[in-house]
Amino acid sequence: MSLTFLLLAVAALCALSFYFGRQRAVALSGGRYSNLHSLPAHYGTYTAMWCGIPALLLLLVWYMFQGSIIEAMIVSDLPAEITGDSGRLSLALNSISLIAAGNGEHLSVDPEVVEAGQRLANLQTIANAALVVVMLSTAMIGLALSYRKIAKEMRARNNVERIARYAMIACSGIAILSTVGIVFSLLFEALHFFSKINPIEFLFGLEWSPQTAIRADQVASEGAFGAIPLFVGTLLITLIAMFVAVPVGLFSAIYMGEYASSKFRAFAKPALEILAGVPTVVYGFFAALTVAPFLRDNGAVLGLDVSSESALAAGLVMGVMIIPFVSSLSDDVMSQVPKSLRDGSYGLGATKSETIRHVILPAALPGVVGAVLLAVSRAIGETMIVVMAAGLAANMTVNPLQAVTTVTVQIVTLLVGDQEFDSAKTLSAFALGLVLFLVTLGLNVFALKVVQKYREKYD
């Protein structure tokens, strides 16, 4: 029985229990709703909630644990020579799940594995059947119990509202939960990584070549996990992006806010916002297939040797992507500068540009700095443009015409394809992710602090 069907069945039961609960309340009221504590619909909702919520919670818990429990049962039955070796074990588990899904005819594996595959299929059938039975009976029990509790004096509305409030608190808690999830999943695998590789070597090493052997029979060099070349590459591309985005974004914001007629603004502002709405994969394609060849060909004309995956192409396009981000944030802070400051400046005979440069910009400076910091954090975390347009080789260079690689590029390359959660190669992606998360988080917190601390209060 599929999940969709199960959910539909529970939904139908809920609808039914709403109807029953409401009917019972109406019957109890004897036609006068004022005899009841709450509205009939509240009684209906009360029964529906007791029918649906426990069943759904059960489903959630069940799905969280079913996979790992069944896997543990299968593994405990496998012979020790398979379970002893983690590589063989994961291979065996893979074949077992293939056999269980009915796609394993062509596999040549041990009889134990075939047997385990059939056992897995059996267990899965049993588990699914058990889930259906347990879930539907939970829903029925919930329905019956709550139905019996309905009485004239019962405070159905208060009950329903209390549950609603809990649901709201739980939903707000998801935000905390996902931060905790991010921190723990990154930290867990990163610590795993640091137990293999010294953190000092990772943070300060000058050589990055993570191509270690994933299988024992592969030929590969001894990996080196010094992340400095990645940090340099990331900073180089970020710097190029900022060289484009900060002046263009800031000047667009100034022109839009101070000079442009409302007609021009009504056209230009949404047009700039389009730049922010274009998916990053589109920018990546643009950088790789239009900008990079253009730079390479023109570089050749000028006698420059421009790599076809140059940092310049990725950085320029990333800068274009960030323009609207800088311009809308600085537009916000500049429009917050009170009119009296402008009027004062004009009254002293300053021209518009003098007012902007000597009055508005200094007053808005903390906000602008905050905006730039947020833009830097954006650029550091940006992935698709660099994956498609920047290189893979970890060159230690600050020459924008050469290929460099970045933290995000390496995370993607390390995790797309073969993954092996025992090898330093795969785990290093999580260590890089942790660094990325901490740096962007730090930049954001710092940006907010700058804005709060140095903001001039005018009212």
Next chain:
Amino acid sequence: MTDMASLMEDRAAAKVISGNLHTPVDWDSPKIARNIKKRYAAERRFKIYGLSAIAIALMALLVLGYSIVSKGYSAFFQTYVQLEIHFDPAEIDPDGTGDPAVIGRANFDSLVKEALRNRFPDVTDRRERRDLYDIVSGGASYDLRERVLDNPSLIGQTRKIWLISGDDFDMLNKGYISADTDEGDRRLNDQEIGWYNALTSDGAVEKQFHTRFFTNGDSREPELAGIWGAAVGSFYTLVVTLLLSFPIGVLAAIYLEEFAPKNRFTTIVEVNINNLAAVPSIVFGLLGLEVYLNVMHLPRSAPVVGGLTLALMTLPTIIIASRAAIKAVPPSIRQAALGLGASPVQTVTHHVLPLAMPGILTGTIIGMAQALGETAPLLMIGMVAFIVDVPGGALDPATVLPVQIYLWADSPERAFVEKTSAAIMVLLGFLILMNGFAVYLRKKFERKW
């Protein structure tokens, strides 16, 4: 600083000229006039800087749009070649059973090859023959099979039929491969170009609207690859994202805006939401890989996992937009409802929420548009696999439009460049539709209290 200095200079000059502050400044003195001219020039320069900044940004947008449209529009058309096909009964249905199962198993490829051999009888060399067969795509035989299954009376006849061409031939016809370049530098040799010219002079080469591009799944052959599989994958992913992030986001926003007491929990939630909004999307991918795949053992490459990951990512957008919309509802509405005896929850569900709904929906659509364009986190959870089948549900392996674009952009075949650009045009079309709808909602239901 120079103009501040020049402003000061103005004042100083004025003072010197006037001698004391009681006599008026001689604003017509040459020194002042020079200074003012300088300041006005600076003013003009500054204005030009601003204007050129906007021009640069808009130029970038135009170049981006132009490069994609100019590369991609040709992918909506596909080259077809007209060949005289003999529906040989000996090949299709030797026993004359008329049984669709027999016809379905027949080797239609050999009919196409035979037709090509008949058209160019002087090609005998084995390698040249292989080049010759490349004129027509491997997918053409499926078309022939469909045709015969639809109309079994074709068996035994000889008909002129338009067949889908191979990708190199298509590129030649669209002008992406030029016959003028050196033979070693192009994908087609002189002989193949000769065949093309012969077919063209017969009027047997034509471009037709490429419906396969919209109806097929992915393929290794550019001329057979389509975006339908990725579009369906995107649809399932977005449905999961919406089902999770919309209710959770709205409930969280209501709580934070209407019910939350000022305590530590609330502060932590608010700080967390703001931080999550700034976390790089790829980090959400790492979270999805670790939590959903490694801990919870959900299926790899499935839209469910993609949706779960993207839901966490869009949650802050929806919460922030919903809070703004709820805050915009004036307190008098709440006071009136409470005054009539509604409970706080009733006040919110009956009055505040309906009034805030347009704003909430606008924010949700914008969040969904972001999710639709997102690529990086989905690479982490294995949605980059090469998947030919159109997914039938949220648990099937699938890919999404932006990931399909990424995969095609990485493919070496020249013909995938136009496919990529065309897929980008389709993706941008969806995004424009969604954002346009959001703008419409805002315009239509915007209320000034």
